[in-house]
Amino acid sequence: MSGPLRLLPGTGDTAQEHAARRRFPAGWPDNTTDGHAGHAGPHTPDSLPTLTPRRRRPSWAEDPFDELAERLADVCGAAVHPDEIAAVLESDGLTQEQITGRYGRRDLFEVAEELYERVPRRFPDPEPPPDPWRTSPWRCVLRGAVFGLPGLAYVLGAGLLASGTGAIAGLAASALVAWAWNQGLAHRAYVRLASGGRRAAARSLRVGAPVGALGAMAAGLLLSGPGTMAAFAAGQALYLAAGTVLLVLGRERDLLLALAPTVAGAASLLLWDPGPLAVTALLLVTVAAAVLLAAREIVRSGRTESTAGPGNGPPVAASLPYALFGLAAGSLTLMAASADGPAVVVLTLSMGVAEWLLYRYRSLGLAALRHSTTPRGFQLRAGRALLLCLAGYLAVLAAPTLIRGVSPGPLLALGAVLWTALLLQAFGTAWPPAAVCLAAAAGAALGPAAVRPLVCGCAAAALVLISYALLGRATAHR
Known part of the structure; x- marks a missing residue:
């Protein structure tokens, strides 16, 4: 025999003897010492031969089956059935001569079954796909x-x-x-x-x-x-x-x-x-x-x-809410310019940061999808990303205003309205931000100048709530 038998001394129907009968069925020669070395006759359970203790394998000796298990550890650990391992072995060109001569096993499926039993299951997470929003x-x-x-x-x-x-x-x-x-x-x-x-x-x-x-x-x-x-x-x-x-x-x-x-x-x-x-x-x-x-x-x-x-x-009607939003946003901006021109300059220059934060929120949404296991968990992660990006944009707007020594409230309210409206539009939700911005523009135009920050603040709060409700669903980030 070319393959060593991993047996321990002893008698009785032990696990090692089960393994021996499985590896060497009737008709195969065995290494037992029943007085007939090379005896090919079958043994009955009542007349099992006494196994002779084998000499311990030297530390320098290598087991080819151990080497095979180590080489295919990733494949065997991720397999859900031995047939997957058998398919890989067959594709690698493992022959019957190698199975019986080198590894001492009966056929390909026996090798696959033993590899499946020997290697513990482990299913590594797939590599995350590249972020399209970077x-x-x-x-x-x-x-x-x-x-x-x-x-x-x-x-x-x-x-x-x-x-x-x-x-x-x-x-x-x-x-x-x-x-x-x-x-x-x-x-x-x-x-x-x-x-x-x-x-x-x-x-x-x-x-x-x-x-x-x-x-x-x-x-x-x-x-x-x-x-x-x-x-x-x-x-x-x-x-x-x-x-x-x-x-x-x-x-x-x-x-x-x-x-x-x-x-x-x-x-x-x-x-x-x-x-x-x-x-x-x-x-x-x-x-x-x-x-x-x-x-x-x-x-x-x-x-x-x-x-x-x-x-x-x-259809042309699909672009109508975007046009109405442009009209409302322009009206709010012109009214803000009439009250504080430099603040609108800051708002205009901040559009580049606003666009980058829109991309950043999309990227954080994909990360939330990968790390969430429940709908509620995803909604919380998406909500935190929304507040984080909105707070970052408002901080950019507030810094120049505080340096100038004027109240940042009106500019922050208008900036929150515009950024959340653009965020909803980026996800294909056009009518809610258009309606809210039109209502805010109408309220600011008809009311006194003192109530314009309050109108924009209410509109911003409404858009944040709409964003949390709509973008807190995983289907919105497909």
Whole structure:
């Protein structure tokens, strides 16, 4: 025999003798000393031979079966049935000659059964998949700069803006129309980008961006009348339409390049007054560069291959709540600017941090799914992630306000409204945040200025509760 017998001295129907009969059935030679070494006849239970003590294996001797069990420890520990181990052994090319000659077993299934019994069960957790929501903070910072730097145009062109209620109303109306239209257009273009690629998104932007710009220019002209204010509103409308195109198609650097003349002009105000002619030229260069870069990107994207299926994309009504949210958010922002302009600058510049925290919450939601074993446990983890991200964003807003020595309450209330509304929209829940923000904008517009922080605070509390209820379900994070 080539395989050693792991038997202990003794008589009777012991476990070792059971193992011996299982390994060496009738007809196989055994190493017993019944006076007939090599006797091939079967033994009955009443006439079992007396087993001769075997010499202890030297420490330097190796058991091939031990080596096999160690090599396949991971496979055997994770198996739920011996047949899984047998399949692995067969795929490794284990032959019958090796089974009987090297390992001293009868067949493949006996080897698999013994390996299954010898190796304890252990089922390691699978490696976590890569986090799809991990994004670069620097990209979000860049987008935040792109969101905030256009405000320098108002600083640079302050000398060109006419005074008067009608002129300011025209500029505000143009901005509100542009914000509302571009929010809805961006949603539709993003959906087309995800379903049909850049070509499908460019097709939506090629039609929607000019229409929105014309509507915003018409609103400004209607309320301001012909003149400098209407021209400024037209440039604002063109820039916002072009900026929407470049942001949807991921060309933040191009938009930053277009803003360079305005940024340089605003910086020059710290040293000298460039004069109305130079200011007008710088603003026109910014608008023209943004429009040309957007047009070039639409043409480039239109030449790519489309992966869109049959149909014309989502219905227009699906983008309506996003447009209404843009209208409400713009109204709340303009009302806050009338009370504290620098606070709105802080709010605008913080949009990059807000976007990064949206990604961060999605990442924490996936981690909560992996570590939760009950629906209640997941809801608590998702709620903690919501409060953590919201508190981080409010801390970013509060720091500059406290440095300035003013009350942070109004800005924090408005920031909480906007961030939680954007969070719900990121999960495809559009109507609840749109309805709450519209109600808050209406209440703030109709009531006195003193109640606006209270209105925003109530809206923020409502949105936080809605977010906790909706995003505390595991199905929302699929």
